[in-house]
Amino acid sequence: MLDVIRRKSRSLGVKIIFGLIIIVFVFWGASGVNTNSPTTLARVNGVPINAADFDFEFQRTLGMLSANQSISALTDEQREALGQMQLEQMILQELIRQEAEKLGLGLSDIELSIIVNQTPDFHGPDGKFDPEVYKNTLARSRMTRGMFERRISNEIMIGRLEGYVAAAVDLTPEAARQGFDFQFERRSVDYLMFPLEEYAAQVIPKEAEIVEYYEGNNDMFAVAAQGDVDYLIFTPETLAPGLSFSEQELRDYYDARLNDFEIPARYQARRILIAVPAGADEARLAAAKEKAEQALTELVSGKSFAAVAKSYSDDTHTKDNGGRLDWLNIGQADPDFEAEIQALKPGETSPVVRTALGFEIARLEEFVPASHRSFAAVRDEVLAFKREDEAYRGLDDIMSEMEDALVAKKPAFAELGAKYGLSPAKTGLLDLDVLAGRMGLNVAALSGLGNVQAGETLPVPVEVPGGFMLIKVNAFLPSHVQPLDEVKEEIANILRERDALALAMQAADEAAQEISAAAGGLPAKYQDRLQHSALVDRFTGLAALGFSPILTQSVFAAAPGEWEKHAYSTETGAVLIKVATVVAPGESEWQQMGDMFTAQLLNNRKRQYFNAYVSQLYRNAEVEKLVDKLFRPRAAS
Secondary structure: HHHHHHHHOOHHHHHHHHHHHHHHHHOOOOEEOOOOOOOOOEOOOOOOEHHHHHHHHHHHHHHHHHHHHHHHOHHHHHHHHHHHHHHHHHHHHHHHHHHHHHHHOOOHHHHHHHHHHHHHEEEEOOOOOOOOHHHHHHHHHOOOOHHHHHHHHHHHHHHHHHHHHOOOOOOOHHHHHHHHHHOOOEEEEEEEEEOHHHHHOOOOOOOOHHHHHHOOOHHHHHHHOEEEEEEEEEEEHHHHHHHHOOOHHHHHHHHHOOHHHEEEEEEEEEEEEOOOOOOOHHHHHHHHHHHHHHHHHHHHOOHHHHHHHHHHHHOOOOOHOOOOOOOEEEEOOOOHHHHHHHOOOOOOOOOOOOEOEEEEEEEEEEEEOOOEHHHHHHHHHHHHHHHHHHHHHHHHHHHHHHHHHHOOOOOHHHHHHHHHOOOEEEEEEEHHHHHHHHHHHOOHOOOOOOHHHOOOOOOOOOOOOEEEEEEEEEEEEOOEEHHHHHHHHHHHHHHHHHHHHHHHHHHHHHHHHHHHHHHHHHHHHHHHHHHEOOEEEOOOOOOOHHOOOHHHHOOOOOOOOOOOOOOOOOEEEEEEEEEEEEEEEOHHHHHHHHHHHHHHHHHHHHHHHHHHHHHHHHOOOEEEEEOOEEEEOOOOO
């Protein structure tokens, strides 16, 4: 996809694509960073956090929320709040990265290379690392190599720092058992129930009360605008399946873009590394070089590379493996190191080489020159790329045709769909926010539905990622507030329930006072109300009364054998409780779940300790935010 965009950077199709990216970001807020603000949004101990990285991370966050159906559209306030949270997260990640590097917990280039090479998602059919698969996989995620490798490094450094900090956290068996007993304690209660229906008959809402409630709560009776549309989506993905080409056309396309299918030169080598930290003084450099020369002397004298690597090398990942590196592509390791590699023949050893990591000695084991994947091997990819190219080119013609039709007020919705083999999607009558979510749009994109007649097409195509959408309106119902007559009975029931609960609470509180006056005994008049619960835990509470966190908390905080001094409201009425029994978890439960609970509790404590550590880092850091508002307010539609 990215290669196609680069090749088509001057075409109208690509202008549409980039325009769509902007539109999507305006809808979602991902690229709404103030254009008047600097490209740097914040500095963390002098290290910048730039707007481009923020935009990318914010778009990913919105994509995940959208995929999980957590959001359909964001208000300006919600967008700003989410953006501030994203920026805070990036600040914390930068603080953690800096602290990890200061403590020597950073990730070396070699470690990163090993991780990338061993990631199955980047392997080709032969089960080995394939740079083309790597590039294409990242491109599908809209990530550059730098973005991905920076993300991986940060995640690993966060894990390393968390492990370093949490090593100080301990949990004794006694403390674990105490926490287990608290967590899994069960209780039963005696309770008096004062149900709503017992008092509802006493409540007759007055007309004036109904009117007052209606006028004060109009938003409760608002009916959202609704729309029913058909739509066609014109994107390379929808247009491409209908395109076909001859074998010669595909082969010509392959020959013209042979470099796109290059397999880089690969090599396997051994190394001895005498590491030198950045900024080392001349004395440190001289000592490291002398040590490397000593290692080379031993190699020249006939000592095995594996033995010398084990004695001298500072590369902890390879020194015990004879200095052997995994297969690498040219371009993955230090340029100075690879320059020596390319000058060697298999079996030859390099002189001492100065690299960014220190001083190194390399031995080439095997070298595979650069080549190209065969046409037969990549035919399906060539077809996909060719279709994608032609589909992008086709977007230009379709857009022009559609613009002419719209200007002439003859959009020919059905004819356009049939011409390009597209069947319209039908939505039925839905609330606009639901309709927008179904179509993958922000609700603001549908604001014009009420301006056209049924059967007409929106006068402007709606841009979507990769192309555009043509929308025909079948019906539109504007938002409105239901008339009082339609909701009068609903309001009466709301008032009846509200006032019945007040009466029930009053009766329950009076019962509490009488029980207290009777020194905790239950007066005879309440005996017929007395009910008993089964044993309940902190997770389920008194499910028969409707789950209430406040009531559950009270059950497990109350002293056993004593009636509470006040009542609690529930979904079904008012309730007065007394804890009857308390049962601690038994030894068999501890034997069954104790290890898992202890591990979870320890992990929770480690996380709390780490969070406190990071909070202290934040307090001690120089954090400078350079913008007050991350996004421009959007114009009202």
